Amino acid sequence: MVRCDVVMANDVSGPIAFRSMEKMGVRRVFDPGRVVMVADHFAPAKDARSAELQRRLKEWSTEQGVTFYDQGRGGIEHTLLCEEGWIQPGSVIAGGDSHTCTYGALGAFGTGLGSTDIAACLALGEFWQAVPSTIRVEFTGEKQRFVTGKDLILAVIGELGVGGATNAVLEFVGDGALALSVDERLAVSNMAVEAGAETGLFPADETTRAYLDGRTDRPWTPERSDPDADFAQTLTIELNRLGPLVALPHLPGNVVPVADATGTKIDQVYIGNCSNGTMTDLRQTAEILRGRKVHPACRAIVVPATQRIYREAMREGLLDVFVEAGASVSTPTCGACFGGHMGVLGAGERAVATTNRNFRGRMGSSDAEVYLANAYVAAAAAVAGEIVHPSEVAA
Amino acid sequence: MIVDGVAVVIPGDDVDTDVMYPGSYLNVEDPEEMKQYLFDGYDPSLRDRLGPDAVLVTGRNFGLGSSREHVVQALRAWGVPAVVGKSFARIFRRNCVNLGLAIFEAPEAADAARPGSTIRIDTDAGELEVDGRSFPIPPVAELVAQLQAAGGLVPWTKERALDRS
Numbered sequence: 107m108v109r110c111d112v113v114m115a116n117d118v119s120g121p122i123a124f125r126s127m128e129k130m131g132v133r134r135v136f137d138p139g140r141v142v143m144v145a146d147h148f149a150p151a152k153d154a155r156s157a158e159l160q161r162r163l164k165e166w167s168t169e170q171g172v173t174f175y176d177q178g179r180g181g182i183e184h185t186l187l188c189e190e191g192w193i194q195p196g197s198v199i200a201g202g203d204s205h206t207c208t209y210g211a212l213g214a215f216g217t218g219l220g221s222t223d224i225a226a227c228l229a230l231g232e233f234w235q236a237v238p239s240t241i242r243v244e245f246t247g248e249k250q251r252f253v254t255g256k257d258l259i260l261a262v263i264g265e266l267g268v269g270g271a272t273n274a275v276l277e278f279v280g281d282g283a284l285a286l287s288v289d290e291r292l293a294v295s296n297m298a299v300e301a302g303a304e305t306g307l308f309p310a311d312e313t314t315r316a317y318l319d320g321r322t323d324r325p326w327t328p329e330r331s332d333p334d335a336d337f338a339q340t341l342t343i344e345l346n347r348l349g350p351l352v353a354l355p356h357l358p359g360n361v362v363p364v365a366d367a368t369g370t371k372i373d374q375v376y377i378g379n380c381s382n383g384t385m386t387d388l389r390q391t392a393e394i395l396r397g398r399k400v401h402p403a404c405r406a407i408v409v410p411a412t413q414r415i416y417r418e419a420m421r422e423g424l425l426d427v428f429v430e431a432g433a434s435v436s437t438p439t440c441g442a443c444f445g446g447h448m449g450v451l452g453a454g455e456r457a458v459a460t461t462n463r464n465f466r467g468r469m470g471s472s473d474a475e476v477y478l479a480n481a482y483v484a485a486a487a488a489v490a491g492e493i494v495h496p497s498e499v500a501a
Numbered sequence: 502m503i504v505d506g507v508a509v510v511i512p513g514d515d516v517d518t519d520v521m522y523p524g525s526y527l528n529v530e531d532p533e534e535m536k537q538y539l540f541d542g543y544d545p546s547l548r549d550r551l552g553p554d555a556v557l558v559t560g561r562n563f564g565l566g567s568s569r570e571h572v573v574q575a576l577r578a579w580g581v582p583a584v585v586g587k588s589f590a591r592i593f594r595r596n597c598v599n600l601g602l603a604i605f606e607a608p609e610a611a612d613a614a615r616p617g618s619t620i621r622i623d624t625d626a627g628e629l630e631v632d633g634r635s636f637p638i639p640p641v642a643e644l645v646a647q648l649q650a651a652g653g654l655v656p657w658t659k660e661r662a663l664d665r666s
Contacts, residue, residue: 203568
């Protein structure tokens with residue numbers, strides 16, 4: 107069994123976990139100081155039923171004395187927990203959401219679990235876990251213009267396939283990994299699960315330390331593989347040769363260079379979610395949209411991941427750039443990424459999204475198509491009304 | 502444990518949790534209601550074949566994607582006793598173990614099964630039969646075996662919690 111430093115759930119996974127915890131005959135959580143609940147999936151409430159889930163999440167949190175982030179005070183769970191200092195290198199986070207692997211960006215073992223697993227974590231503070239193998243992913247060289255963390259992880263998933271890292275963790279190393287900002291590391295780690303991995307770790311370094319400074323005062327020590335560690339596999343991605351990529355419908359592993367998808371007409375662009383809704387993504391979006399307009403045949407939705415990011419983007423004038431371009435700016439929410447609300451797709455529609463999954467029906471209709479890409483590519487598609495290389499829209 | 506059933510084959514590899522249980526129904530809490538949405542984005546007619554004698558047979562990396570437990574809760578609500586597949590995504594497999602749905606990673610058996618094949622699983626004997634052909638059941642980790650023997654993570658944790666109090 108593995109001890110949890112933090113247990114997290116949301117308005118979808120939480121209420122089901124609470125019921126399971128009751129069935130386990132446990133009335134109080136193992137440690138209220140280590141439990142966080144976030145209303146983000148159907149928040150702001152999509153309908154009466156979603157409102158009820160969020161009400162229960164809040165009431166349960168109050169009753170148990172655990173931290174609760176309501177709408178307007180938090181944002182998308184994974185970006186939020188990093189921002190709020192819940193995550194330290196070397197810590198273990200059990201999250202009732204598959205993208206809990208995002209915390210690997212800060213050198214933590216964050217891993218996604220179902221609600222019954224979360225119930226046991228809430229009750230006893232531990233989950234069952236075999237020691238995973240490690241796949242070493244080395245990023246070498248320098249990122250090219252219009253290439254972001256999104257492309258690095260799409261390249262990895264394209265190589266490994268959507269089940270290639272099952273029972274393994276990814277460890278990201280190399281000069282190309284060290285050069286990434288925390289925002290870009292979040293984008294990379296977030297999609298580790300899309301290759302089947304349990305988490306995607308960046309060994310903590312000075313970049314991590316600088317990010318955590320002022321966010322947490324809990325002590326931590328960086329973890330990394332021993333020099334003589336055995337790796338299940340080693341993968342090298344040469345950044346000098348990597349251009350912007352796109353994952354075609356309906357698997358995140360259907361990865362091609364953007365050139366292979368150009369000309370595809372697009373009905374909606376969605377920029378946001380737990381992988382790519384950071385200030386870095388919003389600045390990239392603004393670089394493309396500033397002084398330009400969203401194509402009349404296309405609509406664009408921008409979703410800052412957290413309230414803090416929303417506010418920072420407002421101060422920087424980015425929200426004004428988006429609105430001026432004809433994009434909708436949404437309050438932080440998981441929203442349409444999982445087909446919940448706030449921008450789902452109709453039959454026959456095509457979207458470019460900076461999100462992490464393009465499964466059939468993921469963002470709405472089963473007859474819709476989702477193309478995954480970075481914020482530059484997404485914003486350029488919004489301007490052109492079709493998939494283009496960002497260099498065709500902006501220099 | 503002995504399971505006697507008929508194969509309901511889910512064709513293809515990489516069948517994800519979104520097609521099995523679309524996100525728009527994630528605000529449903531009652532497993533009886535979840536039943537109605539199972540396989541909605543894949544092939545809703547599969548629901549007609551689910552029941553206490555239906556053994557789900559899957560391809561590789563079945564259940565990739567979301568941690569949503571709704572898929573397994575709905576399978577249980579239909580009374581499905583077991584899943585036999587070539588391989589499973591991690592969280593899906595955990596959810597099956599945790600909720601007491603028998604799950605077997607048995608690639609040859611999954612390959613041999615056709616829709617309607619007769620399936621017999623005898624865990625004590627360590628055997629899995631497809632249309633009378635016998636296949637070995639690969640061993641699982643001891644802790645997983647304990648969880649399965651206890652009927653899932655809820656009864657197992659209940660006992661541990663009692664021991665600690």
